[in-house]
Amino acid sequence: MEEVNITIIGAGVIGLACAYLLSEEFTDIAVIEKNSSFGQETSSRNSEVIHAGIYYSVGSLKAVTSKRGSELLYEMCSKNNIPHRKTGKLITALNEEDFKQIEKIYVNARQCGIERVHIISRQEIKVMEPLIEAEKALFVEDTGIVDTHRLMDFLYHKSKSAGVICSFSTEVTDIKKISSGYEVSLCEPSGDSSGDRFSFHSRVVINAAGLFSDKIAEKAGIDIDENGYKLYYCKGQYFRIRNPEKFSIKHLVYPPPTEVSLGIHITPDMGGGLRLGPDASYISEIDYTVDEGAKKYFWESVSKFLPSLKEEDLILDTAGVRSKLQPEHGPFRDFIIKDEEEKGLPGFINLIGIESPGLTSCLAIAEMVRDFVRRRL
Ligand SMILES: Cc1cc2nc3c(=O)[nH]c(=O)nc-3n(C[C@H](O)[C@H](O)[C@H](O)COP(=O)(O)OP(=O)(O)OC[C@H]3O[C@@H](n4cnc5c(N)ncnc54)[C@H](O)[C@@H]3O)c2cc1C
Incomplete structure (x- = not known):
C-alpha cells in the first residue's frame, strides 16, 4: 500500500x-x-476582505491568527503580484447606541495590538466618502481586499x-x-x-x-x-450594485456588527464592482440560491448609511455558507x-x-x- x-x-x-x-x-x-x-x-x-482582526477577544485564535495572517497575506500578495488593495474600512455609527458599539470595538482592537484604528468625525467621513452619511465612524486603516481566486x-x-x-x-x-x-x-x-x-x-x-x-x-x-465539534450552517447572500461608478465608494463600509455577522456591508472588489452583504440565516442544508425577495432588506440596511442608493440599483449576486461552531443564539x-x-x-x-x-x-x-x-x- x-x-x-x-x-x-x-x-x-x-x-x-x-x-x-x-x-x-x-x-x-x-x-x-x-x-x-x-x-x-x-x-x-465570501467577501474577499483581509480583516485587521479588531472584533475578536484578546488572545482568541480568531484574534491572533487574523492579525498575524493579515500581515503575512499582505506581504505574500505584494511579493507575488496577487491582486489586493489596502482600502481601509469604516464602521459607521448613526446614533448613540452605534457609537457605544464602535467605541467598544476600538478598545478591543487596541487591546489586540491593532494600532491603526481611529474614531473619526462626520466631517472626516465626508472627506473620505462624500456619499456616506454617519455621525461618527471607526476607521480601520489595515483592512483590505484580495482576489481570492x-x-x-x-x-x-x-x-x-x-x-x-x-x-x-x-x-x-x-x-x-x-x-x-x-x-x-x-x-x-x-x-x-x-x-x-x-x-x-x-x-x-x-x-x-x-x-x-x-x-x-x-x-x-x-x-x-460530545466534543462540541458539530457545525451549523449559516448562509450569507450578496447583492451587487448595478452601477458602481455612480457611487465610487473606495472603502469598505460597515454598520456595527450583529451577534452572528459583521452586518450587511459595502465591499469594493478588485474588478471595480461594489457588493453588498452578506446577510445571515441559519439553514439545515447547504444551499447557494439568492432570494430576490431579500433585496428590499439589503437596500433598507445599506441606504441607512448610503441614502442615495435606490432599491433598483441592486442586482442578485452569490451566496456562501458559514461553517459555524456557534449554534443560532449560542455564545462565541x-x-x-x-x-x-x-x-x-x-x-x-x-x-x-x-x-x-x-x-x-x-x-x-x-x-x-x-x-x-x-x-x-
Ligand atoms: C458569506 C461569507 C463571507 C466571508 N467573508 C470573509 C472575509 O471577507 N474575510 C475572511 O477572512 N473570511 C471570510 N469568510 C470565511 C472564509 O471564506 C473561510 O474561512 C474560508 O474560505 C474557509 O476555507 P476552507 O478551506 O476551510 O473551506 P472551503 O473553501 O470550503 O474548502 C474545503 C474543501 O474541502 C473539500 N472537502 C470537504 N469534504 C471532503 C472530503 N470528504 N473529501 C475531499 N474533500 C473534501 C471541499 O470540497 C472544499 O473544497 C467568509 C465566509 C462566508 C461564508
Missing part, C-alpha cells in the same frame, strides 16, 4: 495554505479534494511545483488509526453510484474540509457532539486548530469552524499546523 507523510483533506484556501507552507519543509504531501478543482466552496463564496491559484501552483500531489474528484470516505499513522480511504466517482474505492497510509492527516470538517472528524472516530466559539493527540489520534490535525476571518488567517493557521507537523515528522 502506498504511504505519504502528510495528507491534507480539502483544497480550499486553508488546505492550500497548509500545502504551500508545508511543502517548503516536508516531502510526500497529498491534497485530496472531492470537487474537480480547488476553491469551489466557501473560499470562493488568484490567491488560491498562487498557493496551488506553488505547492504543485514543490512536489505536492493534488488529487481532484476524490472524496475521503474513511480514516482509520493504524500504528504508523492513518489509513485514508477514498472514493473516485466512476459514473456509477459506487465509485472506485482505494486507500493509502499517511503519517499525518490535516482535516481542512470546511463545511464537512465535522464529518471528517467523525470518520476518524471523534464524537462531535473560536476556531478549532488542534492536534488530537489527547483523543488518541496523534498527528490528526483538526481545522474546524474556520469561518470568517479564515481567509485572512489562512497563512497563520498554516503556520500553526506546521508547528504541529514538526512534532510528528
Whole structure:
C-alpha cells in the first residue's frame, strides 16, 4: 500500500495554505479534494476582505491568527503580484447606541495590538466618502481586499511545483488509526453510484474540509457532539450594485456588527464592482440560491448609511455558507486548530469552524499546523 507523510483533506484556501507552507519543509504531501478543482466552496463564496482582526477577544485564535495572517497575506500578495488593495474600512455609527458599539470595538482592537484604528468625525467621513452619511465612524486603516481566486491559484501552483500531489474528484470516505499513522480511504466517482474505492497510509492527516470538517472528524472516530465539534450552517447572500461608478465608494463600509455577522456591508472588489452583504440565516442544508425577495432588506440596511442608493440599483449576486461552531443564539466559539493527540489520534490535525476571518488567517493557521507537523515528522 502506498504511504505519504502528510495528507491534507480539502483544497480550499486553508488546505492550500497548509500545502504551500508545508511543502517548503516536508516531502510526500497529498491534497485530496472531492470537487474537480480547488476553491469551489466557501473560499470562493465570501467577501474577499483581509480583516485587521479588531472584533475578536484578546488572545482568541480568531484574534491572533487574523492579525498575524493579515500581515503575512499582505506581504505574500505584494511579493507575488496577487491582486489586493489596502482600502481601509469604516464602521459607521448613526446614533448613540452605534457609537457605544464602535467605541467598544476600538478598545478591543487596541487591546489586540491593532494600532491603526481611529474614531473619526462626520466631517472626516465626508472627506473620505462624500456619499456616506454617519455621525461618527471607526476607521480601520489595515483592512483590505484580495482576489481570492488568484490567491488560491498562487498557493496551488506553488505547492504543485514543490512536489505536492493534488488529487481532484476524490472524496475521503474513511480514516482509520493504524500504528504508523492513518489509513485514508477514498472514493473516485466512476459514473456509477459506487465509485472506485482505494486507500493509502499517511503519517499525518490535516482535516481542512470546511463545511464537512465535522464529518471528517467523525470518520476518524471523534464524537462531535460530545466534543462540541458539530457545525451549523449559516448562509450569507450578496447583492451587487448595478452601477458602481455612480457611487465610487473606495472603502469598505460597515454598520456595527450583529451577534452572528459583521452586518450587511459595502465591499469594493478588485474588478471595480461594489457588493453588498452578506446577510445571515441559519439553514439545515447547504444551499447557494439568492432570494430576490431579500433585496428590499439589503437596500433598507445599506441606504441607512448610503441614502442615495435606490432599491433598483441592486442586482442578485452569490451566496456562501458559514461553517459555524456557534449554534443560532449560542455564545462565541473560536476556531478549532488542534492536534488530537489527547483523543488518541496523534498527528490528526483538526481545522474546524474556520469561518470568517479564515481567509485572512489562512497563512497563520498554516503556520500553526506546521508547528504541529514538526512534532510528528
Ligand atoms: C458569506 C461569507 C463571507 C466571508 N467573508 C470573509 C472575509 O471577507 N474575510 C475572511 O477572512 N473570511 C471570510 N469568510 C470565511 C472564509 O471564506 C473561510 O474561512 C474560508 O474560505 C474557509 O476555507 P476552507 O478551506 O476551510 O473551506 P472551503 O473553501 O470550503 O474548502 C474545503 C474543501 O474541502 C473539500 N472537502 C470537504 N469534504 C471532503 C472530503 N470528504 N473529501 C475531499 N474533500 C473534501 C471541499 O470540497 C472544499 O473544497 C467568509 C465566509 C462566508 C461564508
